[in-house]
Structure formats: C-alpha cells, structure tokens
Amino acid sequence: MEPIVVTRGLTKRYGRSTALAGVDLQLERGITALLGPNGAGKTTFLRILATALAPTTGSLRVFGSDPADPGGRLTIRRQLGYVPQELGLFDNFTAFDFVDYVAILKEHVDRRARHDEVRRVLDEVDLSDVRSKKIRKLSGGMRRRVGLAQALLGDPALVVLDEPTVGLDPEQRLRFRQVISRQADQRCVVLSTHMTEDVEAMCDRVVVLDHGAVAFDGTPATLAGLAHDRVWVADRPEPSALVSWRTGEGRHRMVGEPPSDAELLAPTVQDGYLLLNGGVPEGASA
Secondary structure, eight states: OOOSEEEEEEEEEETTEEEEEEEEEEEOSEEEEEEOOBTSSHHHHHHHHTTSSOOSEEEEEETTBOTTSHHHHHHHHTTEEEEOSSOOOOTTSBHHHHHHHHHHHTTOOOHHHHHHHHHHHHHHTTOGGGTTSBGGGSOHHHHHHHHHHHHTTTOOSEEEEESTTTTOOHHHHHHHHHHHHTTTTTSEEEEEOSOHHHHHHHOSEEEEEETTEEEEEEOHHHHHHTTTTOEEEESSOOTTEEEEEEOTTSOEEEEEOOOTTOEEOOOOHHHHHHHHTTTOOTTSBO
C-alpha cells in the first residue's frame, strides 16, 4: 500500500525554539494517534500536515504532492479534512448552514449536489436531527461533531484531528469515538490526543513525540508491552515506583520497578507511555 503521507527530516523552529526535530514518518490508511506531553510538537506536526504551516527544513509529501508548490498544495487540500483545536464555529449559523458555508469554500459549487453532500456528512456524524439548530444551542459534543462533519466534506483521503475529544464528557467521547472509528477503513486519520484510553479503543498505530522527535512508533499493544512486568498493585505506595496513584478500591497502582513479590497487573497504553516518558503524566510539560 502506497503511503499517503511521507515526511523526511521534518523540522520546525520558532526563533531559538525547536518544535519539530527531524521527524521521519510514513502514514497509511487507518487511525494513527499522536501522544506526547504539552510542547512535544503534536499540534505543529498536524498544522504542517494540514498545509496550514510550512516546515523550516525537511520534506513533506501528501498523495505524492509537495505543499511547498502552490499546485501541490491545492491538490492536497482538495483531499484533506482538518479539525483544529479551536473550531472557529459561527454560533449564529445552524449546523447545516455552517457546513454548507465550508462546502462553498471547498469549491462545491452546484447547490443541489452541495446540499446533498452537507446532509450526507451531517448524517455520518449523527447530527441530521439537529441540522436546523443554531450552533450556540448545541452541546459541546455536538459542536465537535459539526467540526468533524465539515472535515468529511468531499470524502477526503486524509483527515487531521487536533485533540478532537478535549472537553467532552465520557458519553460524548464514546459517541465521537464511534464516529471516528467508522473512518478507518476508508482513509488515513491522524489525531493528537491526551486520552490514552481512546488510543487503546480505536487506533491502529501510535506515535509518541518528545521534544519534537519520534520517541516511539508502533501499535498500542506494543506501547503497552513496554510496561510488561512493571505494573503492580499494593496496599501502600512503594519507593521503587516511578509513578503511583490510589485506586477506587483503596489500593495503590504503580508503574516502575516492582519488588520480587509484587502483585503484577496487565499493562495498559498509559503504563507504557508513562515509562517511555519518564513518569510524566500525559498532558504535563516534560
């Protein structure tokens, strides 16, 4: 299978600060998650991938096209869906009108065909019953799905999502996860997240960024496997634990170097990530 995205030595600097430090990746169909602490370079990478930002050095090819070339950039954008962290929705628009407005910007000029497409994507994200409702009256989860609907216009081969479930409650996150999962067989989905449970639930691949470089690239199971025999539970915290927390049962779950008689647990993606990241919780600055 030909990769949809290829990066070679991708670097982005802001003055003396380096956001990306030579990223080499190939991305194909399926769902790839980006994990990493705040400041690791996730949003910068996604903005470059979405042609909203140019790299300082290195190369990027999407569908074989170079976004540095105006013609190549147009080719990419015609096959791209992008949901940034800040959605920029128009509160006085209805859900239908907003997605229709974006469809016009995406060159859907025939009114009847465009409206059919708007209805299709709203149906795909389960918003058909609220399409005439003003965006300001929608819940946070529905607003996120409006953002995803506009990204799915034109059936793009590449969908880029920056923190798509941030701020959502568990029920909203589950519904959003279901919608995103439906995209995996048809296109390449790249998303950044702080939710390791979302990675376990729906992603084929996870890339961990640290200080702008790739620290891990593999399956969620492989990342969890980094913590094999290094997760345990006890009645009180152990000094040898890299990180520990009290569970709802009143015991302490720990990750690190267990004592010989430890009660071991099956590791999760979060456990593997914590070991890889030196015990810094996801979302914290390293």
